[in-house]
Amino acid sequence: MSGTACHVCGAPAVEPLHQGGAHFRLVSSDVQPVEGSTEFGFCPACSTVQKAVTPAWRTMTERIYAGYDINxxxxxxxxxxxxxxxxxxxxxxxxxxxxxxxxxxxxxxxxxxxxxxxxxxxxxxxxxxxxxxxxxxxxxxxxxxxxxxxxxxxxxxxxxxxxxxxxxxxxxxxxxxxxxxxxxxxxxxxxxxxxxxxxxxxxxxxxxxxxxxxxxxxxxxxxxxxxxxxxxxxxxxxxxxxxxxxxxxxxxxxxxxxxxREPAAARRSNSPVDLVRRHFAQLGEVRDAARHATATGQTFGVMGSSIAACWLMLELEGRVRFFVDEDPNRVDHHLAGLPILAPLQVPSDAVVFIPMPAAVADRIVRRWKHLPIDFRFVKA
Ligand SMILES: [Zn+2]
Missing domain, CATH: 3.40.50.150 (Vaccinia Virus protein VP39)
Known part of the structure; x- marks a missing residue:
């Protein structure tokens, strides 16, 4: 984030936080694919993890809000x-x-x-x-x-x-x-x-x-x-x-x-820089594992229809055929041009990657273990 001041407190020295590997793809808050990338930084003066608010970032967000379609x-x-x-x-x-x-x-x-x-x-x-x-x-x-x-x-x-x-x-x-x-x-x-x-x-x-x-x-x-x-x-x-x-x-x-009113007692949180490093590593691991799973050549889907699922689909560059969601409100709808299926509608022997924490993924797999779906996720 060279040359970008902190947009929260105005301090000039925002430390860059490097993503490692290729820049992660981005998704809008209303869950639509976004073109472009961003730089991350940490402001030691106000302890804030942030994206660099550059003219390019402003243009990107203006485009998102112009077509905003919540839920x-x-x-x-x-x-x-x-x-x-x-x-x-x-x-x-x-x-x-x-x-x-x-x-x-x-x-x-x-x-x-x-x-x-x-x-x-x-x-x-x-x-x-x-x-x-x-x-x-x-x-x-x-x-x-x-x-x-x-x-x-x-x-x-x-x-x-x-x-x-x-x-x-x-x-x-x-x-x-x-x-x-x-x-x-x-x-x-x-x-x-x-x-x-x-x-x-x-x-x-x-x-x-x-x-x-x-x-x-x-x-x-x-x-x-x-x-x-x-x-x-x-x-x-x-x-x-x-x-x-x-x-x-x-x-x-x-x-x-x-x-x-009296303020609530302050709570200390862990080092944000270490936290973001762990997050980047974890996201990189999900991306690598999912790319590896597409190599089988089986029909490939992603579990979910929110930020994580949309992001992973972008990272897999055209190899995803469908999303899977357990929420009936979302089934038979589309996300980024791909269908959202119920678990029962998944083609047999398809691979479905779950971009969620292992504990959540385990519960999903147990709920649908009677179906012939080849679930994959990053184990804890
Ligand atoms: Zn700051």
Whole structure:
């Protein structure tokens, strides 16, 4: 990242993090193949792993947002999460149930969801606090009608920096901050729309739990608990809650103004540089093992239809014939021009590579061991 200053704190000396071997292929956050590569770096001043925010990166992300199509593999249905402390269900509902267990929210109030997409979080929140008045905000007005039809919604905003009619008791930023090139300044600006005692509810991918986050082209900041805490402090806010255990692979935080609440105790995380080196090595191992598995010449498929599956398909350069997914919402749909099959639809004796941790892959193999599928994955 020679010549690129840290986009989080402005420090000039960002240390490059080398990928080793060929640059990894990239996937957009709405799971579509992306052309181009990126450089990674670590800023010792604010402890943040990041992509170099260059003119080329900005052009790449503008192209992604111009054709953004969230959850297209599930026809707009929200991803489900499984086996959390609150059980299984739509992601936003599990998130909100967990957070409402930990903070006191009155029966009525106003919530603004920035990056609301088709309104999944607004719908879940209305079910839990039906008297609250809700607003959603998005870059484009694609989802204006869908959001305005939801119960409890009073307003929809679109554009980069709308003039919100605050104050709000909660401003939700679910999977927004990792896209933003000035996260601390953005948080500071947004917090001006909070009323007295108001809070920001934040969800970002957790780099510690998820190597795949590095491969998402439009994520410029790869947060762990330490770098997230640093951004929050820089924005003049405090962490009332910070947890890596509420949702799989995510960091969930609740922020308040520094004068209003006591901060949660800080948690130390491992060295981000070592972490990213391990992630790169692990991704390289998956890529090598999958390339090796295609050498058998059997029909080849990849398990999943999200970031990991789309990424691996790109790395295998045309050798993948289909994806396989256990989620019925995704079956019979397409991803990057290839069909998404149910396990039962996989041609007999096909090789299906599972680009997931060994424990997850083991469970998948056990569920479908009665089928003539030749599953492959990287063993622990
Ligand atoms: Zn920095």
């Amino acid at each position: 297209h593999q599930g026809r707009g249905a929200e991803p489900m999460v499984f086996d959390t402390a609150k059980g299984s269900g739509p992601r936003s509902l599990i998130l909100l149930q967990n957070v409402l267990d930990r903070i006191d929210l009155p029966a009525s109030g106003r919530l603004l969801d920035i990056g609301c997409a088709n309104g999944t979080l607004l719908r879940s929140f209305h079910g839990l606090r039906p008297a609250w008045r809700l607003s959603g905000s998005e870059l484009s007005d694609t989802w204006h009608d869908a959001v305005m039809r939801l119960p409890g919604v009073e307003r929809f905003y679109s554009g980069l920096d709308p003039d919100y009619a605050g104050p709000y008791d909660i401003i939700a930023l679910s999977h927004v901050l990792e896209h933003i090139t000035d996260p601390a300044a953005f948080l500071r600006r947004i917090s001006e729309y909070l009323g007295e005692g108001g809070r920001v509810l934040l969800a970002v991918p957790d780099l510690e739990q998820n190597p795949m986050d590095l491969l998402i082209a439009d994520h410029c900041t790869h947060f762990d608990s330490r770098s997230l805490a640093s951004v929050v402090q820089r924005a003049g806010l405090v962490l009332e809650l910070l947890s890596a255990a509420l949702l799989p692979k995510e960091l969930i935080a609740v922020l308040s103004r520094a004068t209003e």
